[in-house]
Amino acid sequence: MTNLAVVLRYVRTHAPCSRADIAASTGLNKATVSSLVADLLERQLLRDTGLAENRIGRPAAMLTLQSRPYAAVGLEVAADHLAVVAVDLTGERLLTWRRAYPGLDGAPGRAEAAIAALAGRVVAKMTGQQRRVLGLTVAVPGLVGADGGVRFPAHLGRPDLDLGAALERGLRRPDYRVVVDNAANLAALAEYRAGAEADTPDLISLVGGTGVDAGIISEGRLLRGGRGFAGQAGHLQVDCDGPACRCGRRGCLEAVAGLPALVRRALPDTEADGPITDYAPELERIIALARAGDARVTEVLAETGRLLGRGVSTLAELLDPSVVVLGGTFATLAPWLLPAVEAEVKSRTAAPGEPGFRVAVSALAADAAATGGAMLALDRLEAGYLPAPA
Ligand SMILES: [Zn+2]
Numbered sequence: 001m002t003n004l005a006v007v008l009r010y011v012r013t014h015a016p017c018s019r020a021d022i023a024a025s026t027g028l029n030k031a032t033v034s035s036l037v038a039d040l041l042e043r044q045l046l047r048d049t050g051l052a053e054n055r056i057g058r059p060a061a062m063l064t065l066q067s068r069p070y071a072a073v074g075l076e077v078a079a080d081h082l083a084v085v086a087v088d089l090t091g092e093r094l095l096t097w098r099r100a101y102p103g104l105d106g107a108p109g110r111a112e113a114a115i116a117a118l119a120g121r122v123v124a125k126m127t128g129q130q131r132r133v134l135g136l137t138v139a140v141p142g143l144v145g146a147d148g149g150v151r152f153p154a155h156l157g158r159p160d161l162d163l164g165a166a167l168e169r170g171l172r173r174p175d176y177r178v179v180v181d182n183a184a185n186l187a188a189l190a191e192y193r194a195g196a197e198a199d200t201p202d203l204i205s206l207v208g209g210t211g212v213d214a215g216i217i218s219e220g221r222l223l224r225g226g227r228g229f230a231g232q233a234g235h236l237q238v239d240c241d242g243p244a245c246r247c248g249r250r251g252c253l254e255a256v257a258g259l260p261a262l263v264r265r266a267l268p269d270t271e272a273d274g275p276i277t278d279y280a281p282e283l284e285r286i287i288a289l290a291r292a293g294d295a296r297v298t299e300v301l302a303e304t305g306r307l308l309g310r311g312v313s314t315l316a317e318l319l320d321p322s323v324v325v326l327g328g329t330f331a332t333l334a335p336w337l338l339p340a341v342e343a344e345v346k347s348r349t350a351a352p353g354e355p356g357f358r359v360a361v362s363a364l365a366a367d368a369a370a371t372g373g374a375m376l377a378l379d380r381l382e383a384g385y386l387p388a389p390a
Helices: 003-014 019-026 030-042 110-128 163-170 183-194 253-257 259-266 280-291 295-319 334-348 368-381
Strands: 046-053 059-065 070-077 081-087 093-100 132-140 177-182 203-208 212-218 323-328 358-361
Touching (some): 070 110, 081 110, 110 132, 110 163, 183 203, 253 259, 259 280, 280 295
Parallel strands (some): 132 177, 203 323
Antiparallel strands (some): 046 059, 203 212
């Protein structure tokens, strides 16, 4: 991290704060801090909020992050809609959009064009507000190569997508950074930057949906692995006698705790009506039945929670997080899943008493991945990639 980024990060996590506070906490000397702060003020990343009494009673100039003139944008490609979130430098939300789109199965190039067109509209909206876009991140439910190419999981039934190139074309060589990233990674970043467990440096986000994916924050950074494919938690085996998984093995976390598996066991009559393409109504039915105390549904949810707890324990044993945050459908169903998850985690802990980590429920709405996408551009500032002075 450069010294500029060190100061920027300190102000983000401690604002409002004075130059003396920064010097005392970062170990940089006062003259260095003053010149770094002058640079950040010139780049319009910091703002001087005027004088305030400091701890020893002397007035000092207080600094915060500048909310203008920047914006960062995240766009999530979900199964049947696109979600967009834009934030300012402080992480404050500027815009939230949700749009239907043809999905990934339409004519070749159609989904890419819809994604690029929406990205173009949100960027135009931000520049219309005299904001400079720091970065645009597109969150996808697949494995993303270094070139922005996307490999989708088999159950989405579509070929790979050259999304990075399509965006560069559609946005006409943008002057901001365009990134395509895995949705689970970005959801983890959203938890770390904006969730109820924000700033917990060792955090795992485990998100349920039609698949199950993890995003791992280790020592305050996303853990990506050698090829960027870390966090594929959906195929951890949690039940060796469990149902067959689409990957060819048995009893994977996804095959027992993914939404299709849950619907199959909780609502065995639904598949008789043909294959399910939209799980939202089924999820609503499961919640309604659980609220009414339906014996089958509450039993299925408790069993799912127990197996989910096994997956959580395995991840925690390998990665030693302070907290595992359950998101997506796991958060929606938390009232019925969490007691069983916690009981299983406790029973599997090697040390007596409490496990060394907490299981928490995500407080972020369904647009966690889009939020994380916007946060990725902010995160990059703290890795030392700062915009040039205007
Ligand atoms: Zn599997």
